[in-house]
Amino acid sequence: MSSKVSYYTEEGLNKLKNELSHLKTKGRSQIAAQIAEARDKGDLSENAEYDAAKDAQGLLELKISKLEEIVSNARLLDESTIDTSKASILTKVKIKNKKTGHIVEYTLVSEEEADLKAGRISLKSPIGKALLGREVGETVLVDVPAGKIEFEILDIGR
Known part of the structure; x- marks a missing residue:
């Protein structure tokens, strides 16, 4: 993965950091609740809700890692x-x-x-x-x- 530096206003960088924080806290807890609810419904081999929740978890983690990379390469503009x-x-x-x-x-x-x-x-x-x-x-x-x-x-x- 190539890291590229991007320049942001203070407002823009704060918006990114807030979104990342939200995904790591509320986003992860909502996905965990969906997975637990689907798991409680029984047989996981034929459980579409469980598969969908696991897919959503994978997409969320991908989005979190992309945002973490963007934030780590972000530079504040004066x-x-x-x-x-x-x-x-x-x-x-x-x-x-x-x-x-x-x-x-x-x-x-x-x-x-x-x-x-x-x-x-x-x-x-x-x-x-x-x-x-x-x-x-x-x-x-x-x-x-x-x-x-x-x-x-x-x-x-x-």
């Missing part, structure tokens, strides 16, 4: 040191669609913290990749499922 001369992680980038004139503002974040409704897009998304390292005034061409869109970078901030 938002005060972010260079706003170029688009980078945690910068707010205001862009204008050159064809429609529509203006949107996105915060560039790690893949795990992306939330389009909240205006947070992943650095790995087509728009995120196109904006990365660019400066105010530059025009970027983005390949999206609908074709190519040209954006002008209007502002970069925090």
Whole structure:
């Protein structure tokens, strides 16, 4: 398994840690209760409930181990040191669609913290990749499922 360092805001890292804690406590105890309940119903060789509970336990443990790896490789970003001369992680980038004139503002974040409704897009998304390292005034061409869109970078901030 290759470990890769990911950068998070304090809020994003706390959210991950809380989810991990929840899965290790409540998640494990709920699965244990399901297994015990299924075991009490008799013959385990033909007990679909028991098999389903054991499968759920395996999936839960897999999710826990993946989250543990993510948390152990997570690094906290110091938002005060972010260079706003170029688009980078945690910068707010205001862009204008050159064809429609529509203006949107996105915060560039790690893949795990992306939330389009909240205006947070992943650095790995087509728009995120196109904006990365660019400066105010530059025009970027983005390949999206609908074709190519040209954006002008209007502002970069925090």
